[in-house]
Amino acid sequence: MDRKIYQKIVKLAVPAIISNLLATFQIIADTIMLGRYPPADISLSALGVGSILLFMFFPVIMGLIMGTVAIIARRWGEKRYSEAKKVATDSLITLILISIPITLFGFFLGPHIIYYLGARGEVITEGSKYIMAVFTFIPFSIVLFTYHGILRAAGDTKTPMYIDFVTNSYNIFMNYCLIFGNFGFPELGVLGAGIATGTSFLVGLLAYLILQYQNKLIIYPSFKSGIKYRIRTVRKLFDIGIPAGIDMGMWAISSVFVTPFVLYFGTVGYSAFQIGLRAESIAYMPAVGFSVATTTLTGQYLGAKKKQKAKAVIIISTQIVLIFMAIVGAILVLFPEYISMVFTTDSDVIKIAAFYLFIMGFSEPALGTIFTLAGGMRGAGYTRVPMYINFIGMIVIRLALIYILAFLLGFGLYGIFGAIVIEIFIRAGLFYALFLKGDWKNVNV
Numbered sequence: 001m002d003r004k005i006y007q008k009i010v011k012l013a014v015p016a017i018i019s020n021l022l023a024t025f026q027i028i029a030d031t032i033m034l035g036r037y038p039p040a041d042i043s044l045s046a047l048g049v050g051s052i053l054l055f056m057f058f059p060v061i062m063g064l065i066m067g068t069v070a071i072i073a074r075r076w077g078e079k080r081y082s083e084a085k086k087v088a089t090d091s092l093i094t095l096i097l098i099s100i101p102i103t104l105f106g107f108f109l110g111p112h113i114i115y116y117l118g119a120r121g122e123v124i125t126e127g128s129k130y131i132m133a134v135f136t137f138i139p140f141s142i143v144l145f146t147y148h149g150i151l152r153a154a155g156d157t158k159t160p161m162y163i164d165f166v167t168n169s170y171n172i173f174m175n176y177c178l179i180f181g182n183f184g185f186p187e188l189g190v191l192g193a194g195i196a197t198g199t200s201f202l203v204g205l206l207a208y209l210i211l212q213y214q215n216k217l218i219i220y221p222s223f224k225s226g227i228k229y230r231i232r233t234v235r236k237l238f239d240i241g242i243p244a245g246i247d248m249g250m251w252a253i254s255s256v257f258v259t260p261f262v263l264y265f266g267t268v269g270y271s272a273f274q275i276g277l278r279a280e281s282i283a284y285m286p287a288v289g290f291s292v293a294t295t296t297l298t299g300q301y302l303g304a305k306k307k308q309k310a311k312a313v314i315i316i317s318t319q320i321v322l323i324f325m326a327i328v329g330a331i332l333v334l335f336p337e338y339i340s341m342v343f344t345t346d347s348d349v350i351k352i353a354a355f356y357l358f359i360m361g362f363s364e365p366a367l368g369t370i371f372t373l374a375g376g377m378r379g380a381g382y383t384r385v386p387m388y389i390n391f392i393g394m395i396v397i398r399l400a401l402i403y404i405l406a407f408l409l410g411f412g413l414y415g416i417f418g419a420i421v422i423e424i425f426i427r428a429g430l431f432y433a434l435f436l437k438g439d440w441k442n443v444n445v
Contacts, residue, residue: 355417
């Protein structure tokens with residue numbers, strides 16, 4: 001193992017892991033508190049369908065940010081720092097323009113969309129409140145995440161970590177105030193959670209702008225008049241980012257397709273599914289952090305014409321993640337009920353959520369492998385073939401297995417959970433075969 005590469009990976013990954021844990025806690029805090037806001041199944045289901053709608057649009061945004069990361073990392077590896085800053089500016093302008101129609105679509109059509117996802121009655125009423133509150137602040141969240149990506153591409157993962165600490169501290173405090181009506185604030189329930197989450201994006205962005213004004217960021221977009229908006233760069237962003245966005249969007253798209261199947265078995269099962277997803281999202285944070293490091297270093301080494309070091313980055317990251325995820329998986333397998341009890345006191349919900357975490361624990365190493373291999377390929381700008389693999393796996397294979405196990409064989413919710421685990425192992429094998437083929441090393445960015 002190349003010790004210098006190992007040290008670089010860990011240096012970038014640890015702050016990224018902490019940052020992603022903090023970002024995840026923004027949703028976890030909503031889940032824990034709404035799990036104690038009666039009726040819990042309605043509150044959690046409203047949060048769940050509202051979050052799905054939010055995640056439906058974010059893959060496009062995150063894909064373009066991933067395109068930004070790939071291009072800036074290459075320019076950084078080539079030591080073309082001025083060009084990297086120009087790319088940051090082009091990216092930010094593009095993402096702000098895209099955020100406007102997304103905001104309007106979610107705000108006005110969101111309540112209708114969640115109806116077609118299977119929500120009914122109070123779930124639609126409460127879910128609509130959450131959607132409208134969060135989508136009002138979508139432009140601020142998109143700019144915030146763009147800053148995150150720009151800095152990480154240049155090798156700074158610490159500043160995003162500090163910003164996430166600020167936003168999450170604010171979010172948790174405001175959740176406590178607005179959901180339950182503490183410290184003189186009105187009791188708003190699900191709406192309060194949405195307002196707290198939405199305004200936290202604004203707080204994070206303001207923190208970034210203050211740091212930029214003080215010239216404390218290693219790279220940042222320029223707001224000076226006369227800045228040229230370069231269509232050539234925008235085309236590159238879309239060439240790399242759209243496949244990456246669709247690729248990452250398979251998680252959200254798959255959730256959209258899976259949701260009606262889960263809701264078919266009732267709100268208790270769906271609430272348990274949401275708790276399982278939230279708890280698992282913490283479990284795979286080490287993989288997400290190392291994926292961020294892999295993306296950055298792969299892009300930078302390829303920019304510096306060091307293909308073997310780029311390959312070594314992906315291999316070393318995957319080896320480290322396999323160890324981490326094996327430990328995390330063991331925790332999920334051994335203590336699923338205790339983990340579920342953190343989110344709710346409903347015994348029926350706990351029982352189903354515990355089974356989900358138990359069975360998913362076995363798939364964590366395979367899931368970690370997918371994260372690091374895909375992260376390295378995105379850093380190389382190789383995004384189309386990974387997109388096809390995720391589509392085949394998460395849409396075709398997963399849904400087919402769900403239909404067979406849950407309905408044809410009659411395993412119900414447990415069949416859905418089992419289908420997800422099997423599909424993850426199949427997809428991990430496909431990604432490993434793609435990595436060994438090596439085409440990702442030869443992409444021009």
